[in-house]
Amino acid sequence: VENVRLLDRLSSRRAVVGTLYLTATHVIFVENGSETRKETWVLHSQISSIEKQATTATGCPLLIRCKNFQVIQLVIPQERDCHDVYISLIRLARPVKYEELYCFSFNPKLDKEEREQGWHLVDLNEEYNRMGVPNNYWQISDVNRDYRVCDSYPTEVYVPKSATAHIIVGSSKFRSRRRFPALSYYSKGNNASICRSSQPLSGFSARCLEDEQMLQAIRKANPGSDFIYVVDTRPKLNAMANRAAGKGYENEDNYSNIKFQFIGIENIHVMRNSLQKMLEVCELKSPSMSDFLWGLENSGWLKHIKAIMDAGIFIAKAVAEEGVSVLVHCSDGWDRTAQVCSVASLLLDPYYRTMKGFMVLIEKDWVSFGHKFNHRYGNLDGDPKEISPVIDQFIECVWQLMEQFPCAFEFNERFLIHIQHHIYSCQFGNFLCNSQKERRELKIRERTYSLWAHLWKNRADYLNPLYRSDRSQTQGTLHPQIAPCNFLYKFWSGMYNRFEKGLHPRQSVTDYLMAVKEETQQLEEELEVLQERLASLQKSQSSDNKVKSKQQDRSKQFGLYTSNNSLANTPQEYSNDLKSFPSRSPSQGDEDSALILTQDNLKSSDPDLSANSDQESGVEDLSCRSPSGGGCLPSEDSGKDSDEAVFLAG
Amino acid sequence: LLRSSQPLTGPNRRRCCEDEQLLGTILDEGERGFIIDTRSAQAAKQARMGGGGTEPKSCYPQWRRLHRALDRGRSLQESFIRLVEACGDSSLSMERWLGRLDSSRWLSHVKAALSTACLAAQCLDREGSNVLVHGAEGTDTTLLVTALAQLILEPSCRTLQGFQGLLEREWIQAGHPFQLRCARSASSHARGKQEAPLFLLFLDCVWQLSRQFPFSLEFGEQLLLTLFDNAYASAYGTFLCNNERERSLCKVKESTHSLWAWLNQPEEKHKYLNPLYSHNPLVIWPSVEPQSIQLWQGLFLRWIRPSQHLDEAWVEIQRLVKGK
Numbered sequence: 013v014e015n016v017r018l019l020d021r022l023s024s025r026r027a028v029v030g031t032l033y034l035t036a037t038h039v040i041f042v043e044n045g046s047e048t049r050k051e052t053w054v055l056h057s058q059i060s061s062i063e064k065q066a067t068t069a070t071g072c073p074l075l076i077r078c079k080n081f082q083v084i085q086l087v088i089p090q091e092r093d094c095h096d097v098y099i100s101l102i103r104l105a106r107p108v109k110y111e112e113l114y115c116f117s118f119n120p121k122l123d124k125e126e127r128e129q130g131w132h133l134v135d136l137n138e139e140y141n142r143m144g145v146p147n148n149y150w151q152i153s154d155v156n157r158d159y160r161v162c163d164s165y166p167t168e169v170y171v172p173k174s175a176t177a178h179i180i181v182g183s184s185k186f187r188s189r190r191r192f193p194a195l196s197y198y199s200k201g202n203n204a205s206i207c208r209s210s211q212p213l214s215g216f217s218a219r220c221l222e223d224e225q226m227l228q229a230i231r232k233a234n235p236g237s238d239f240i241y242v243v244d245t246r247p248k249l250n251a252m253a254n255r256a257a258g259k260g261y262e263n264e265d266n267y268s269n270i271k272f273q274f275i276g277i278e279n280i281h282v283m284r285n286s287l288q289k290m291l292e293v294c295e296l297k298s299p300s301m302s303d304f305l306w307g308l309e310n311s312g313w314l315k316h317i318k319a320i321m322d323a324g325i326f327i328a329k330a331v332a333e334e335g336v337s338v339l340v341h342c343s344d345g346w347d348r349t350a351q352v353c354s355v356a357s358l359l360l361d362p363y364y365r366t367m368k369g370f371m372v373l374i375e376k377d378w379v380s381f382g383h384k385f386n387h388r389y390g391n392l393d394g395d396p397k398e399i400s401p402v403i404d405q406f407i408e409c410v411w412q413l414m415e416q417f418p419c420a421f422e423f424n425e426r427f428l429i430h431i432q433h434h435i436y437s438c439q440f441g442n443f444l445c446n447s448q449k450e451r452r453e454l455k456i457r458e459r460t461y462s463l464w465a466h467l468w469k470n471r472a473d474y475l476n477p478l479y480r481s482d483r484s485q486t487q488g489t490l491h492p493q494i495a496p497c498n499f500l501y502k503f504w505s506g507m508y509n510r511f512e513k514g515l516h517p518r519q520s521v522t523d524y525l526m527a528v529k530e531e532t533q534q535l536e537e538e539l540e541v542l543q544e545r546l547a548s549l550q551k552s553q554s555s556d557n558k559v560k561s562k563q564q565d566r567s568k569q570f571g572l573y574t575s576n577n578s579l580a581n582t583p584q585e586y587s588n589d590l591k592s593f594p595s596r597s598p599s600q601g602d603e604d605s606a607l608i609l610t611q612d613n614l615k616s617s618d619p620d621l622s623a624n625s626d627q628e629s630g631v632e633d634l635s636c637r638s639p640s641g642g643g644c645l646p647s648e649d650s651g652k653d654s655d656e657a658v659f660l661a662g
Numbered sequence: 663l664l665r666s667s668q669p670l671t672g673p674n675r676r677r678c679c680e681d682e683q684l685l686g687t688i689l690d691e692g693e694r695g696f697i698i699d700t701r702s703a704q705a706a707k708q709a710r711m712g713g714g715g716t717e718p719k720s721c722y723p724q725w726r727r728l729h730r731a732l733d734r735g736r737s738l739q740e741s742f743i744r745l746v747e748a749c750g751d752s753s754l755s756m757e758r759w760l761g762r763l764d765s766s767r768w769l770s771h772v773k774a775a776l777s778t779a780c781l782a783a784q785c786l787d788r789e790g791s792n793v794l795v796h797g798a799e800g801t802d803t804t805l806l807v808t809a810l811a812q813l814i815l816e817p818s819c820r821t822l823q824g825f826q827g828l829l830e831r832e833w834i835q836a837g838h839p840f841q842l843r844c845a846r847s848a849s850s851h852a853r854g855k856q857e858a859p860l861f862l863l864f865l866d867c868v869w870q871l872s873r874q875f876p877f878s879l880e881f882g883e884q885l886l887l888t889l890f891d892n893a894y895a896s897a898y899g900t901f902l903c904n905n906e907r908e909r910s911l912c913k914v915k916e917s918t919h920s921l922w923a924w925l926n927q928p929e930e931k932h933k934y935l936n937p938l939y940s941h942n943p944l945v946i947w948p949s950v951e952p953q954s955i956q957l958w959q960g961l962f963l964r965w966i967r968p969s970q971h972l973d974e975a976w977v978e979i980q981r982l983v984k985g986k
Binding site: 294299300301302303304305306308309312314315318416417418419420477478480493497498499500501502503505509514515517518519521524525528529532581582583584586 | 749754755756757758759760761763764767769770773777778780781783784788873874875876877938946947949950951952953954955956957959963967968971972974975978979982983985
């Protein structure tokens with residue numbers, strides 16, 4: 013569709029005109045500029061909702077809201093066309109079969125071996141071994157090898173030594189969805205552990221010997237403590253209400269040596285609504301400070317984030333300081349349980365604060381333990397009541413921790429944002445389906461690629477320059493302040509306003525420091541080389557010249573950072589009353605020049621933008637195609653990682 | 663960029679041809695200027711009853727008046743006190759923290775101040791027009807706007823030296839009544855009538871700029887904190903008294919030491935420099951969206967939040983940059 017306008021939320025004057033394309037996998041908007049043909053790509057998987065608004069004199073507005081919080085406001089001249097686009101997008105954004113998803117057609121041009129290697133990058137068996145199991149207290153159990161005990165659990169789980177198959181099976185029958193207590197994290201130093209399960213089917217008075225034995229087994233697996241904590245992450249009222257439905261929580265009288273604790277994290281529906289309200293605040297036009305703060309408070313979002321964090325802190329403390337094992341559950345043990353266990357693990361074990369460790373953590377507590385990615389993030393069209401920003405909240409907890417402990421994580425904010433992005437993008441197969449069983453049935457590993465390999469390949473972009481493994485923050489347990497600390501929770505505009513470039517500092521401190529770090533390292537290495545050379549007496553001229561030319565290349569590379577500093581930014585509208593202040597629209601050149609990323613610019617600052625980068629919204633590789641009304645479609649692998657466009661400019 | 667106090671139009675709409683002439687000489691034939699009045703249109707009108715007022719359009723035809731109401735005095739002080747109380751209230755649950763933060767209105771004041779300064783800067787930079795800023799007395803919100811506007815527009819004000827010069831010119835010599843405004847701060851019960859944290863508001867706005875443009879200011883948060891401290895209680899004479907006349911009468915220059923002299927010593931200076939600084943010759947336009955304006959934790963939570971990890975990060979940044 014031609015002559016479509018793309019509006020800017022902050023400045024209605026900055027609308028651009030272009031052509032809108034719909035492909036099998038993307039929506040693409042290409043600006044009509046003479047030089048700059050900026051392209052905005054959106055994967056259908058990312059589309060959360062489409063809203064057709066009332067036709068005005070200027071055309072028919074269409075609002076596309078994405079799961080990665082991008083909001084695209086288009087104005088299509090003809091109502092007929094707008095309707096067609098609307099209907100098409102509705103269908104495209106609601107795939108019915110897995111095969112419709114992008115990951116099955118995405119081709120980063122890797123061979124079979126590389127694809128397989130990518131999937132083996134994260135190995136959970138290695139991880140459990142690293143933790144120190146199996147050992148005298150914990151064993152690996154294959155009782156679920158055909159998924160016959162619990163179809164949402166993995167085939168291999170770790171259980172206490174004294175938990176026989178009989179006990180496991182018996183306990184699974186007494187747990188919602190048969191999700192029996194299994195090991196999530198083992199603390200080598202003091203044998204304390206974090207186990208996870210779902211709620212017991214205790215109703216008002218039901219008991220199960222095997223389930224009670226299971227909890228005893230967990231306690232016995234930690235000789236250093238004579239009791240375990242059982243943490244129910246639900247609000248007490250909800251848990252009690254569940255009893256009427258034959259479920260509920262553990263009665264301290266029935267289970268010997270447990271201390272029971274409610275933590276009070278709200279359910280998925282509350283969280284869905286909370287996010288919705290927060291996004292509404294983000295969409296306000298020219299909000300006042302009050303609009304924003306009240307809106308944010310009203311959404312309750314930060315309160316929920318804090319609740320999850322507090323739960324993780326409680327569990328980490330129990331394990332690290334008291335040396336007591338903890339059994340965590342919620343209702344079904346696949347949402348709040350996953351959040352809380354992974355936050356606790358992150359606090360306890362510095363390994364999970366490394367890039368590799370973080371990937372392992374997500375694989376372990378989210379992927380392998382059957383978090384319902386498909387239902388929660390809408391891979392396929394499904395029940396809207398199942399949708400909830402569960403992993404988004406976990407990812408935000410990590411960001412909040414990064415803000416409080418800037419040296420503690422090996423990775424940076426961009427890493428988190430890209431992971432969140434790809435959980436929804438379905439470009440990689442890691443987060444498809446609802447369980448390991450479903451993924452194996454679909455043969456995900458043979459038919460799609462792993463996100464972890466892609467991120468690992470580009471890991472230079474995701475490093476935190478302040479990370480040093482010998483800092484106090486990076487060793488041992490992190491101790492976030494519990495109270496007073498409300499003010500420590502900030503609104504994450506890098507995530508929820510990700511695509512609003514005007515909001516973010518134009519110069520990335522992280523990128524600058526990484527560049528400085530690299531440059532220093534290279535200069536140090538070079539110094540060594542030169543010193544050696546000096547020591548062994550000068551040789552011919554040519555070797556000196558080689559060194560000189562290398563230096564020049566590097567300064568060109570880092571020249572980008574100093575020149576970045578002098579990129580002008582444009583003022584937003586400071587005057588709400590347009591009538592009283594007639595101002596010229598800022599020259600288009602200023603801001604846009606920052607966004608025109610030529611091949612050279614990209615090369616010098618973003619090391620690996622080759623084949624398997626995603627083609628989301630942002631700047632495309634301008635040299636390699638020219639879409640013309642239905643003509644040649646770009647091949648998947650010639651795109652640049654568009655997220656880089658956002659961060660380079662911002 | 664010019665500043666003044668309000669014209670004494672009064673209820674009888676007095677005129678003053680010298681004043682009209684003065685403003686007339688600033689503009690060329692046919693040129694247009696802007697007057698930014700930091701009071702609401704209503705407040706400015708009401709000021710006439712007390713002998714003050716605004717420049718009537720008929721007498722100053724080339725000047726276009728814009729009103730941007732900025733809080734000062736009593737209400738600003740109340741805002742400050744409420745914010746400090748909210749920060750110190752450990753019983754506050756997460757559910758009510760943001761509401762308390764908002765009802766203090768402090769961040770709204772920051773937003774308004776930055777917006778107005780940007781407006782002034784836009785008039786100068788984008789419209790190429792002359793701008794006159796005044797409120798009532800010309801000693802409070804006026805200086806806030808003119809000082810911030812210069813930081814936005816002028817790279818030389820963003821160096822350590824330049825910033826000191828800006829403070830000297832736009833706050834100290836311009837006659838901001840420090841002694842009256844910075845007597846008691848937020849916790850004192852003896853609430854002086856003239857007490858108002860305009861200078862702190864200015865420093866907060868500067869901090870917002872430093873956060874949005876981390877490479878563009880030669881100085882860091884530590885300088886701003888030191889200035890805040892010294893405005894209220896100081897071993898140096900720089901912020902004493904209310905204006906140059908009083909300083910002269912009290913022989914401040916002869917009997918005290920200058921804060922600047924101390925700060926600029928090499929062994930002190932390095933503490934205040936921003937290791938990320940790189941000269942930015944362009945205008946820096948801040949975002950005044952609510953998401954972009956944050957609570958200045960380093961000041962308001964200075965004694966409340968644990969700073970150990972953030973200090974470590976700062977040391978690491980300096981180490982990385984010095985290594986280069």
